[in-house]
Amino acid sequence: MIEKVFKGNSNYWMWLAFLSAFVAVGAICYLRQFVYGMYLTGMGRDLSWGLYISQFTFLVGVAAGGLMLVLPYYVHNYKTFGRITILGEFLAIGALIMCLMFIMADIGQPLRGLNMILHPTPNSMLFWDMVVLLGYLGLNIICGWVILTAERKQVKPPKWVYIFVYVSIPFAVSIHTVTAMLYCGLPGRHFWLSAITAPRFLASAFAAGPALIVIACLIMKRVANFDAGREAINKLTTIIMYAALINAFFVLLEFFVGFYSNIPGHKHSLQYLFFGIEHHGVMYNNLVPFMWGSVFLCFGGLGLFAYMKIKDTGTDLMIGIGCAMIFIALWLDKGLGFVMGGLAITPLEEIVEYYPTANEIGITLGIWATGFLIVTLLYKIAVDVEHEVEA
């Protein structure tokens, strides 16, 4: 099936070339970081995690979001998702590879990465995160590939693969739960020390992942003659709406706990993120516009979806804009706010703001581009197989 990635129209090759340019820039930036050291990033002693880890956290969610297609199709036998379930699995593969790349970009001694396996440490959540991420990656490769191969040969997938499909369901939940546990089990980091972190992560994942799949479907409808079907898209947007609402609800609960209890540790990060916080006469508020941007995009997207559902209308463009709004809102919320908000107030009660450097952003864009490249190639295979079967 791999041969399908070598045949495409000029738009396809232009898109690959466009992504490759970012990959190349990212590779050069990473070489610089590898040779000169991580002081080229905006991270520092007080703010020792940054863009890499926050992107990792967000992308674990995107990977887990594929569950919203797998679960209805395989467990509830919801046939409408038949054509797009594979897209969820392939998106998960791309997102997980991005996650692993972000981890490698983030560690100071990448050549010693195997120490995680040579000296396994079950009390570290990072160890378990590695286990579930690699496990989920393997499961998605097996399930996606076997099921697509069967579809191409127009036979039923072998029965054994369903074991892996069903195992992948708890794995999808676990990847994001364990990723949340990286944060929510740390004493002295008040903003993260919240039992609602894992459910909140899952809710935002179940909105962000499907939102990206809907956008991909709408694009492929235009450029690759692949129609996911109106009903499937509508069902997905409903899922996105509920998941985004639940995420917003959880964020509001954090506000309640922080501000009603009036405990400074629980309040400060939210203050910093949404209103700015004053410390020693200096105002720290560099994330405020992003966080309010997230709020408006989230509710704007929800409003747009609600309008379309009530009036029973909506063009592809409107659906696409709605999904993009929600996706960006959740990226701002989790890919930026969650990690930075928790870090800005240091354990020594100082406030440090984070500004990523150009080199760091270059690496980040490069990894995103690599992920998009992988997803493009996988989707190309999936769509071409569908065309082949239909022909």
Next chain:
Amino acid sequence: MDKQRRKFLKIAGATALAGISAPAVVKLTSTPALASSGHGKAAEHGAAEHKPEGHGGEDSAKGVRLGMLIDMRKLYGHPELLEKVAAACIKVHNIPQIEGNKNEIKWIWDMAYKNVFPEHSSYHSSKITEENNFLVLCNHCDEPPCVRVCPTKATFRDEKTGIVSMDFHRCIGCRFCMMGCPYGARSFNWMDPRPYIKEYNPDFPTRMRGVVEKCNFCGERRALGQEPACVEAVKDVGAIVFGDLNDPDSEIRQILDKEHTIQRKPSLGTKPSVFYIV
């Protein structure tokens, strides 16, 4: 017939796989690392012995647990002594002096009361707490969160001394320990430290780029029978006392039994081994 053979092979295969993986699972789950350090000890004491206590309470423990007592009363009004302490540590451990908060490396340093003890009130605090800085270093906790989160055991609690050590050879530089530490005691080598080391101590290595470092309670000096460098630096005034917290006859215990001392953020349950008299 064919179908039955297939079924048999499937079951045999699955059974064999389970049989092979079972020892691995048993081995993994039986490792003592699964129980985070210290929990085992608490279990030994049993529930019957457990007394109701506050957040900062601790069970009495066995074995050696090295700790430090900083008598700030002897350092008030002497910022030069605080500097002397930091300088001694810097010299002994080849600590680079990098300008700026972003990339700097610190093992022991001083900060204001409200930074060091944010859980204690600093509203209308006395002039003396307001005007003086307090020494900050790794607390060598009995329940260290940094050790709990490290994915490679590069940072670990030495069971013989209770010291939280770093193995720079194994550290992958993920900085999870810096997230876990609620005291901000750890520093990461964002750049090659060597150009920023003023003077080499030939008795101690430097560090490399990409690993985390922190106070080691002068493990290498104690091996030679010497006191930690910071203790020695302010020996004249006797401001820092070092010893075994579990030995009732040690000097540090004598003082702890007599004086009112405080720890940093005891409510987090990390059980710090550094005590302060303020």
Next chain:
Amino acid sequence: MYNKGTIIPGLIIFVLFVTFPLWFNAFSTAASTVPKPELPPGGEKACIAPAAEMRANHMVMLNEWRDDVLRDGDRVAVTVDGKQYRKGLQMACMQCHSNKEKFCDSCHEYASVKPYCWDCHLTQSALATKKETH
């Protein structure tokens, strides 16, 4: 066989090319490049193990020492020829083999291995540079 005329000469050239290092060494008249690490400048003759064993296994021993000292708190001194040394690369080995460039590097470069020992552990030459600038 098709294209016999190109394939067979091509194969011969390929085989000659990949075995070039062997030919080159066999017919080379230049002096042997096998390294001769410098013996301790202080004239010490005894090491903790015979030379052959040290040559083969010094890295294993260093790893063991590292774990002993750092992880197990076992800092028991090692005695060689009546003299006591603290366990460690810097504290024991390099007390005699003081010249890293002439001893360690000579073989490591020849074998193209790049241990990261000296990223942290100090050599005499590294110590000397810091003294000049100071």
